[in-house]
Amino acid sequence: MNKVIGFIGAGNMGQAMAGGIVNSNLVSKENIIMADLNEGSLEKAKEKYGIKVTTDNNEAAKSADILVLSVKPNLYPIVIKGIKDKVKEGGIIVTIAAGKALKATEEMFGKRIKIVRVMPNTPALVGEGMAAICPNDLVSKEEVKDVVSIFESFGKAEMVEEKLMDVVTSVSGSSPAYVYMFIEAMADAAVLDGMPRAKAYKFAAQAVLGSAKMVLETGMHPGALKDMVCSPGGTTIEAVATLEEKGLRSAVIKAMRDCTKKSQEMSK
Template sequence: MNKIIGFIGCGNMGQAMIGGITKAKLVAPKNIIVGDLNEKSLKKAAEKYGIRTTTDNNEVAENADILVLSVKPNLYPIVIKGIKDHVKENVTIVTIAAGKNIKGTEEMFGRKLKIVRVMPNTPALVGEGMAAICPNDKVTKEETEEVLHIFESFGKGEIVNEKLMDVVTSVSGSSPAFVYMFIEAMADAAVLDGMPRNQSYKFAAQAVLGSAKMVLDTGEHPGALKDMVCSPGGTTIEGVAALEEKGFRNAVISAVRKTTQKSIELSK
């Protein structure tokens, strides 16, 4: 890719993206420019990745062919107001903020631009992110693929219809929190039965990681994989029965749907 990629915001997600891009060698470090008011974060990123940095967002906007707005949702109106007259005419704007739909972003810029709305998640920080990608009608297929490749450099990505973005927010954006709670609960049970705390977290987390990898790598239905572990009259089916008795699946479904509804409310 022979383009300049700009980032406004050098927080955790921004640095996760920069790390993925540089590791995959999608562009040379000199073709990445990052703007942020936090000079400490900029210095850290410059030293680690060899990229260009600045405290002037307009410098980023004037140079970037692909411009990633990696700031908190509440800062979007302020940031966009400051840069909207400085972005290139043919720039592709990438938004990664929950609740910021394409139409709203277009209105903040005051004109129709190429906009790709993306919902990433925090496992991007360890190279295992999941991102939903939705371009507006000005973005070409090739430009959409460029953005997809950026997010696939630190995980996986899928192109989705914007109407699914609220579901994406819950099933992958917010759900890591649910998974962490599951890991913590399993570890607590192991500690209760005598296992040291640090060891219990390792066993529980690795079990979740390996199980997820089996779903992705085998293509088998999760129910079929569950059945493989459940021997007749065995230990696992005893635990499955306890989860069913406590309404485990219904609790998870309710949590995901509640999160989706909250995302819909925030998008209005």
Template sequence: MSKVIGFIGCGNMGQAMIGGIVKANLVTPENIIVGDLNRENLKSAAEKYGIKTTVNNNEVAENADILVLSVKPNLYQPVIKEIKNHVKENVIVVTIAAGKSIKSTEDTFERKLKVVRVMPNTPALVGEGMAAICPNDKVGREEAEQILHIFESFGKGEIVDEKLMDVVTSVSGSSPAFVYMFIEAMADAAVLDGMPRNQAYKFAAQAVLGSAKMVLETGKHPGVLKDMVCSPGGTTIEGVAALEEKGFRDAVISAVRKTTQKSIELSR
């Protein structure tokens, strides 16, 4: 890819994306330009990745073929209004903010342009992100694949219909928080039974990591994998019964659906 990729915003997610792009050699560092008012973030990114940096958002807009808006949702409107007359004619604008529909982005730019709405998640920071990619009708198949490859450089990605983005927000964007709570709770139980805290976190986190990998790499139904661990009359089925008694599945389903509903409300 010989295109220039521009970022407005150089926070955690922006730097995670830059790191994945550079590591995968999708473009050379010289073809990445980042704008931010935080000079310390810019200095850190420039030293780490050898990219171009600026405090002028319009400079990024004028140079980028693919422009990633990696700022907080409340900053989208002022940033877009600042740069809308400086972007290239055929720029692909990539948004990564929850609750920002493709139409809202087009409306703020005050014209129809190529927009790809993406919902990434924080595991991108360790190269294990999951991103939903949703291009508008001005984005060609090859262009959509280019955006997908960018996000696959620091995890996995899927092209989805925009109507699924609220569900993606809950099952992928927000769910790491639920997983962290699960890990913390398992570790607390281990500590209660005498295991040192740091060791408990390591055992619990690795169990989650390995279990997730089993789902992805074996392609087996999670219920089948669960049954493989549950020996008749054994320790695991005892724990599974306790989770069912406390409404574990119902609590998780409720949490995910509540999150989806909140995402829908924010998108209005």
């Protein structure tokens, strides 16, 4: 890709994205620019990835063909107000904040502008992110491909309709937190039964990683994969019965629906 990619925000997500792009050789280091007021974060990014850095948001906005707003949702109005008249002609704005609809972002810019709304997640930090992508009608198919390629450089990406973005928040954007809680609970149980803490985390986390890979690579229904582990009268079905009794499925479903509802409220 022969384009300049800019980031406003040098936090974990911004750096994860920049790192994925650099490691995949999608564009050269010289074609990546990151802006932030935090000079410490910028220096870290520069040392680690060899990219250009600046404390001036407008410098990134003026030079980027694709500009990623990798800041917290509450900072969007402030950041956009400062750059809206400096964005490169024909440039694409990529938003990664929960609850920021395409129309709302356009209104903050005060004009029609190319925008791609994306919901990534934190596993991008280890090259295993999942991103949902939704462009407005000004973005061409080729430009969408460019944005998709950015997010596929540190994980997987899928096109979705904007009406599904709040669901994406609950099933992908926020869900690593639920998985971490599950891993922590598994490890706590192992520690209770005598396993050292470090080993417990390793066994639990690898089991989750391997199970997820089985779902993705075999194409089998999760229920069928679960049945393969459950021998008649065995240890696994005993644990499954307890999880059903305690309402694991209903708790997850309720939590995710609450998450979706909260995202919908933030979009208003």
